Amino acid sequence: MELDITDELKAYFDARGRVVLNACPGGGKTTAIAQKIINLEDEYKKIYGNHSGIACLSFTNVAKDEINSTCNKLCSKNLQYPHLVSTIDSFINTYITLPFYYLLERNFARPQILDKKERLDSFWKINDAKTGKNTGALKRPMNTFKTKQNKILFFQYAPSKIRLEPDGTYSVNGGNPSTEKVDLDVFIKYCKYIKNWQFKNGLITTNDSAFIALTLLRKNPKISKWLSKRFPHIIIDEAQDNSLMQHQIFEELNNQGLINLEFIGDPYQSLFEFRDANPQLFLDKYNSEDYVGLDLSNNRRSPQHIIDCFSLLRPEDQRTISSACKTNLNEPILIYKYKTGDRGEIINHFEEYCTDKEYKKLKVVVRGNNIRNKMLGRDTQQQPWHNSLAYELIAAKIEYDDKNLKEAINIARNIVIRLENRGLSFADFGHLRAELKTDYLYNARIIKFVEGLPELSLTVEDWSNLCPSYIQKALNLDYEIDFGIKKTSKYFAKTTRNEPVSAHFNRVDIEKTSSLTTVHKVKGKTLDAILIFFDEKNHASNINFRDLEPDADGFIKEKKRIIYVAMSRPKHLLAMAFPDKITDEQLIKRFGEEISIINLE
Numbered sequence: 001m002e003l004d005i006t007d008e009l010k011a012y013f014d015a016r017g018r019v020v021l022n023a024c025p026g027g028g029k030t031t032a033i034a035q036k037i038i039n040l041e042d043e044y045k046k047i048y049g050n051h052s053g054i055a056c057l058s059f060t061n062v063a064k065d066e067i068n069s070t071c072n073k074l075c076s077k078n079l080q081y082p083h084l085v086s087t088i089d090s091f092i093n094t095y096i097t098l099p100f101y102y103l104l105e106r107n108f109a110r111p112q113i114l115d116k117k118e119r120l121d122s123f124w125k126i127n128d129a130k131t132g133k134n135t136g137a138l139k140r141p142m143n144t145f146k147t148k149q150n151k152i153l154f155f156q157y158a159p160s161k162i163r164l165e166p167d168g169t170y171s172v173n174g175g176n177p178s179t180e181k182v183d184l185d186v187f188i189k190y191c192k193y194i195k196n197w198q199f200k201n202g203l204i205t206t207n208d209s210a211f212i213a214l215t216l217l218r219k220n221p222k223i224s225k226w227l228s229k230r231f232p233h234i235i236i237d238e239a240q241d242n243s244l245m246q247h248q249i250f251e252e253l254n255n256q257g258l259i260n261l262e263f264i265g266d267p268y269q270s271l272f273e274f275r276d277a278n279p280q281l282f283l284d285k286y287n288s289e290d291y292v293g294l295d296l297s298n299n300r301r302s303p304q305h306i307i308d309c310f311s312l313l314r315p316e317d318q319r320t321i322s323s324a325c326k327t328n329l330n331e332p333i334l335i336y337k338y339k340t341g342d343r344g345e346i347i348n349h350f351e352e353y354c355t356d357k358e359y360k361k362l363k364v365v366v367r368g369n370n371i372r373n374k375m376l377g378r379d380t381q382q383q384p385w386h387n388s389l390a391y392e393l394i395a396a397k398i399e400y401d402d403k404n405l406k407e408a409i410n411i412a413r414n415i416v417i418r419l420e421n422r423g424l425s426f427a428d429f430g431h432l433r434a435e436l437k438t439d440y441l442y443n444a445r446i447i448k449f450v451e452g453l454p455e456l457s458l459t460v461e462d463w464s465n466l467c468p469s470y471i472q473k474a475l476n477l478d479y480e481i482d483f484g485i486k487k488t489s490k491y492f493a494k495t496t497r498n499e500p501v502s503a504h505f506n507r508v509d510i511e512k513t514s515s516l517t518t519v520h521k522v523k524g525k526t527l528d529a530i531l532i533f534f535d536e537k538n539h540a541s542n543i544n545f546r547d548l549e550p551d552a553d554g555f556i557k558e559k560k561r562i563i564y565v566a567m568s569r570p571k572h573l574l575a576m577a578f579p580d581k582i583t584d585e586q587l588i589k590r591f592g593e594e595i596s597i598i599n600l601e
Contacts, residue, residue: 003035003074006298008297008298009028009032009296012032012036012294012296013032013035013036015262015292016259017259017261017292018254018261018262018290018291019260019261019262019263019291019292020262020263020264020282020285020286020288020291020292020293020294021264021265021294021295022266022267022286022293022294022295023264023266023295023296024296024297024321025299025301025302025321025564025568026301026302026325026526026568027266027296027297027298027299027300028296028298028300029264029265030063030066030070030237030524032264032296033056033237033264034071034074035074037054037056037071037079037083037235038071038075040233041054041083044233047232048229048232050082051082051230052082052229052230052231052232053081053084053230053231054083054084054231054233055083055084055086055091055231055233055234055235056079056083056084056085056234056237057085057086057087057088057091057234057235057236058085058086058087058088058236058237059087059088059237059241059242059272060087060238062523062524062525063524064085064086064087064237066524067085067237068085071085082230084231088236088242088246089206089210092209092210092213092249093113095227095230096213096216096217096223096227096249097111097113097209097210097212097213098111100216101202101212103216103219104199104215104216105199105200107200108199108200108201108202110202111202111204112202112204113206113209114204114205114430117160117205117206117207118160119160120158120159120160120194120198120203121158121159121160123159123203124138124139124142124154125138125139126138126139138152138154141193142154145186145189145193146186147181147182148180148181148182148183149181153187153190156182157172157177157187159194162191162194162195163207164195164207164208164211165211165244165245166211166244166245166248170187170188170191170192170195174276195208199212207245210245210246210249211245213249214248214249214252217249217252217256218252221256224252224253224256224257224258227253227258228253228256228258228259231258232259232260233259233260233262234250234258234260235262235264236250236261236262236263236264237264237265238264238265239264239265240266240267240268240269240270240277240279241265241271241272241275241277241279242263242278242281242282243275243276243277243278244276245276263282263291267279267282267283267555268313268556268561269564269565269568270282270558270561271519271520271523271558271562271565273558280555283555297320297321297322298321298322298324299321299322299323299324299325299568300324300325300326301325301526301568301571302323302325302570302571302574303323303325303328303329303330303572304323306333306567306568306574307322307323307568309333309567309591310564310567310568312549312550312590313548313549313550313556313560313561313563313564314550315550327571327572329572331357331572331573331574332594332595332596333574333576333595333596334350334353334531334573334574334575334595334596334598335575335576335577335578335587335591336349336350336576336577336578336598336600337577337578337579337580337582337597337598338533338577338578338579338600342600343533343577346531346600347364347515347516347531349598349600350362350364350529350531350575351515354528354529354573357529357573359529359573360528361529362515362528362529362530362531363515363516363517363522363525363527363529363530364515364517364530364531364533365516365518365519365521365522365530365532365533365566366517366518366519366533367518367519367533367535367541367542367562383486384460384496384497385464385483385484385485385486386483386484386485386486387482387484389415390464391505392414392415393412393415393467393471394456394501394505395411396408396412396415396450397450397453397456398456398505399411400451401456405447408450409443409447409450412446412449412450413436413437413442413443413446414433416446416449416475417429417436419471419475419477420475420477422479449474449475452470452474453467453470454466454467454470456501456502457501457502458500459497459500459501460498460499460500460504461485461497461498463501464483464485467481468480468481468482519562519565519566522565522569523565526569526571527570527571528571528572528573529570529573529574529575530566530567530569530570530573531575531576531577532566532574532575532576532577533576533577534577534578534579535579536579536581541559543559543560543562543563545582545586545590547559547560547563548563580599584597
């Protein structure tokens with residue numbers, strides 16, 4: 001794999017110290033990072049020896065794996081010790097929080113980082129000793145913290161929503177509690193009790209881990225000095241998705257001895273505000289005199305007409321991205337116009353078109369999982385069972401039938417562990433699950449279990465009777481399973497009993513549903529073709545035709561950044577689907593006369 005060294009790339013390769021690289025979509029960011037690491041290997045070996053290396057950290061496992069893969073393509077080998085390619089969360093957990101936790105808590109249980117913070121809410125609930133079902137009551141002293149209206153505070157601000165901020169204050173998912181609901185002193189006491197209990201019991205969230213790491217670095221400068229010797233050069237990929245806490249952790253390392261610190265990313269591709277991503281912090285560094293601000297402004301992926309399309313979301317004075325792609329097939333931008341019920345036909349048409357053109361890497365994307373599930377037939381309002389186990393088993397079976405084995409195993413593993421180990425504490429459950437995750441014989445058993453589940457073509461009533469018996473026999477349980485099928489309710493019509501489970505809990509008839517995903521799933525990927533569905537209803541969380549322009553009051557909001565990321569994925573074909581109420585004149589005015597508008601009759 002040969003690399004064309006441009007002036008922009010050379011400037012980045014030569015840069016040392018505090019660096020911010022602002023890379024446009026398709027700008028070769030991953031290749032640039034991989035090549036720089038390769039360039040630094042020999043240099044750093046001479047300076048630091050065999051036990052100090054470069055740490056390249058990214059926001060997701062997908063991005064981390066992409067860096068490793070690119071390094072292999074460039075130099076025919078994988079990065080190995082003393083270098084590290086990891087996620088930011090894993091780096092913080094492995095090198096700061098877990099090894100030095102004892103400095104923060106002297107009497108503590110072995111720390112476990114919760115995969116889902118919502119699990120915190122279960123620890124204070126009282127379950128019936130016989131049925132195991134939640135009674136609605138809370139353990140003391142959780143039930144003693146009250147609102148101004150004398151309601152239990154737990155139900156207003158669940159423990160999973162309570163967060164420590166970098167300055168040591170408490171928030172509700174980053175926001176302030178309502179002073180109309182709760183006295184501030186009561187809220188602080190409530191938060192302190194929750195966090196003290198968590199830290200003592202070693203049950204912490206990812207955000208807790210980052211706060212603990214920052215606290216440890218501030219109180220123990222030796223940790224920073226050790227880390228700076230172990231990793232004298234840290235490169236942070238996808239830095240536009242870093243939170244304030246993560247920025248402060250690396251700034252603390254920098255202030256206490258780390259000389260080479262790089263932030264690489266594109267603020268227009270920041271999609272993780274739900275995990276506290278703050279692209280403005282990246283921009284502040286890029287514009288700061290304390291950092292060397294560099295650019296990668298040539299898009300090597302897409303032809304100019306696709307670049308011009310996603311650049312509609314940038315202010316006019318910032319539409320500076322130029323195409324450097326070597327293959328332009330002169331595909332027009334395809335625009336589909338759909339009615340509510342014909343999304344499946346549009347997907348089939350798009351996939352057939354791509355097959356004819358031999359575009360093998362293609363995706364159909366929507367705003368989020370709610371819309372994706374709706375298109376896959378999972379938005380049913382029918383809720384026949386009291387026991388959530390039934391819904392989890394159906395989800396596992398659907399994923400298995402669609403050959404999504406990894407997802408099926410993950411769902412079913414949790415089910416089987418719970419059923420075979422009743423009464424297991426949450427901490428022990430987490431340790432057992434982690435241990436069994438890589439047990440291939442156990443996973444093979446899980447696959448066999450899912451494979452044998454009764455078919456979803458059975459009626460709701462028959463499936464509800466057969467499934468519990470199958471589970472008890474397959475797992476050799478010494479107790480009976482009861483799904484608790486309802487007689488009738490607002491969300492369970494009487495006629496549904498005699499209808500197939502698949503009529504309400506299955507995918508719609510789309511031939512290749514594997515191509516249907518969300519924008520978040522394709523972030524960072526290069527595709528041959530993409531089809532983006534824009535929503536019918538105007539809602540704060542939906543993406544619409546009217547969103548295809550920059551925000552007038554500053555940097556574009558995350559909803560528009562989602563569109564930007566999706567539009568910038570394809571090498572050859574960009575297709576979009578809009579509701580048929582959008583006129584041809586509106587489409588031509590927005591995208592130009594070179595588009596191809598398709599109405600399926």
